[in-house]
Amino acid sequence: MLTRLESDIQEILLSEEEIEAKVKELGERISEDYQDRELVIVGVLRGAFLFLSDLIRHIKVPISVDFVAISSYGGYTESSGVVKIVKDLDESIEGRHILIVEDIVDTGLTLDYLLRIIRARKPASVKVCALLDKPTRRQVEVDIHYKGFEIPDKFVVGYGLDFNQRYRNLPFVGVLKPDVYAGK
Ligand code: IMP
Ligand code: MG
DSSP states (O other), X not given: OOOTTGGGEEEEEEOHHHHHHHHHHHHHHHHHHTTTSOEEEEEEETTXXXXXXXXXXXXXXXXXXXXXXXXXXXXXXXXXXXXXEEEOOSSOOTTSEEEEEEEEESXXXXXXXXXXXXXXXXXXXXXXXXXXXXXXXXXXXXXXSEEEEEOOSOOEEBTTBOBTTBSTTOSSEEEEOHHHHTTO
């Protein structure tokens, strides 16, 4: 049976099982790389909250978790590149090892902005973990050290990603039917 949410989906891009396997693999790589260190996981709200909560269960080194919220001005499916912090980190990150956790890197503008702010605070190191990457849309170059999946230039929702704050609770990543956002 299709739920009301599922009937807005054109195609499932990544199944629940595929995501689960990839998240485990990423967590294991991170655990290996940070064996003798302690990490501050910085989640980018809101899209990354679901990925982050699954990912950290596969990280076997001591961590703390902090969040930033960033707003970007633009249309519903495009970011304009004008970004600002709407919720800052609660902890000091000076001298600490930072892992930024993002849902998706599209133009790269959000991440580029966040990286500048974080680097200015003199952490010991900064790396990026992103579940999804749309490389064809990139406007600024950003290094993604831990990448889940490269996806085509399609607007996706589910597993934390939204359209108009909806669909975050879908357990898979799917392509939204264009008529859902047409006219917005
Ligand atoms: P960027 O600044 O263009 O890289 O945009 C990054 C942010 O835009 C992500 O953190 C998402 O919140 C949002 N975004 C980009 N592409 C999508 C998409 O396909 N679905 C849902 N949100 C997206
Ligand atoms: Mg986001």
